[in-house]
Amino acid sequence: MLQSMTGYGKATGNYKDKKIVVEVRSLNSKNLDLTARIAPLYKPLELELRKKVGQVLDRGKTELSINIENTGATANYVINQALAKAYYKDLKQLSADLEEEQDLLPMVLRMPEIYINQTEELSEEESNYLMELLDEALQKLVDFRAQEGVSLAQDFTDRITTIKTLLDEVPKYEDLRIDIIKERMRKGFEDNNAQSIDENRFEQELIYYIEKLDVSEEKVRLANHLDYFIETMNQSDIPVGKKLGFISQEIGREINTLGSKSYHVDLQKIVVNMKDNLEKIKEQVLNTL
Template sequence: MSLSMTGYGQSVIDFQGYSVSFEVKSVNHRYCEVVFRMPREWTCFEDSFRRAVQSRIGRGRVDVFINREHSGDNADAVLNHARVKAYLQAAEELKAYGIEGSLTAKDILSLPDILVSPRGSLPMDDNGQEAWEKALLGGLNEALDGLLQMRSREGAFLAADIEHRLERIEALHREMTELAPTVPEEYRKRLRQRIEALDDGSLAVDEHIFGMEVALFAERSNVDEELTRLRSHLEQSRKLLHHEGPVGRKLDFLIQEMNREVNTIGSKANHLTLVNRVVEMKAELEKIREQAANVE
């Protein structure tokens, strides 16, 4: 089933005195690009987080936001004296730039990492890091579940719209297949009518040359190969929409190929109705291209 590259998921976990929230957003991108925004001491887990995301998402730009707050029951939170001193020193240094003012207790308490909890701080021993990594990966995967559900719903809508437009192109293809063989005969009739209209009795029409002219036109305007390839591309596009895994690049390639075949038909077919069908087909292909740009 086709997946959209647009999605959103979130989750919250409580672990060792902290409430950790996860937000995962994804948008269109040519490759799989993952960007993390999280507390600095958790950057040691970035590689495992990245592998977790890339194992479940094949394509798109994915932004992962991880934030932490002390849980409401974290009564043993104490001041981070080193951080308080650093903020106060920074405020004092700002005065050298002409910035006046002082920090109140309320201001200081609202700053990041002012309150810490002995049981809530990230342990630096191997066992503690392993416990945090496992807990954080669980929260990340829960957020990814929500993201993939939205991508699946969006992908179903995209696939339905693309299939509808493929049906329209197939209907146009059938019309073009029926019209193509009649083009040389219509040209022969028009050419005969023109010669007869110009003939004042002094023209000697060589039927052999006349037949060669019609045959050359039939060869130049023959679009059987293009129509055959176009039908094959349409069938492959339908199969891709129901294929598991990333299909966006393959679908984009097939759309380019279909556009190429349609352009060739338009340049070769010296027939008004065929040219009109080509214009309609190109319009539908452009709409499919816009939708396929969001397929994983």
């Protein structure tokens, strides 16, 4: 099933006197680009956490956030004074810039990682619990991506169908296009004061010229590429975003060639509409896993 690279997953759980919040966000990117903001207690697990994210998410600019909120009364937690002063300084500068008076200390005390635990050691049980929360958050992100993928697939299908419909309109203008080219060539002779025209030679030149402008191959290749796009999109359980990008490039080449051989105003309009739909497809393919 098609998946978007945009996703969000959140898992929250309580372990003893702590509330643990795990969040994973992803946006489009050519590769997996992972940044992590992890509470100090869980820093020793960072490599393992990153590995788990990488196993689930193939691509995307991804942000992992793990925060702890203390829910019990314990003397082990103290204020991280260095961080508190940094928060206070930044908030004070922002308040001055905005010319807004604020009681900053309560705001500082609610900032992330403002409390630190001086004595607590990370147990194996808590480590396993954190990993379970990460699994839950990742699954929610994958589900989110799948839901977005359904919308992407429908949009792709609609636009590919539109291009196919436009392609079916091309043949009705091909004969008219030939008549236009023939008249242009004949008028060119007349404008150059040609005394007489060898009709046989004229027809030979016309046939040669028309053969160079034949779009039969372009129509066949374009139709095949459109079918291949849908076939690839419907492949299940494998990422197809990059492949769809390559196919859309091939579709663009055939549409461009068709446009260069149009020589008819209505045929040119068809090509413009094809290009418009293809550009929308290319924009969405960039966000497709």
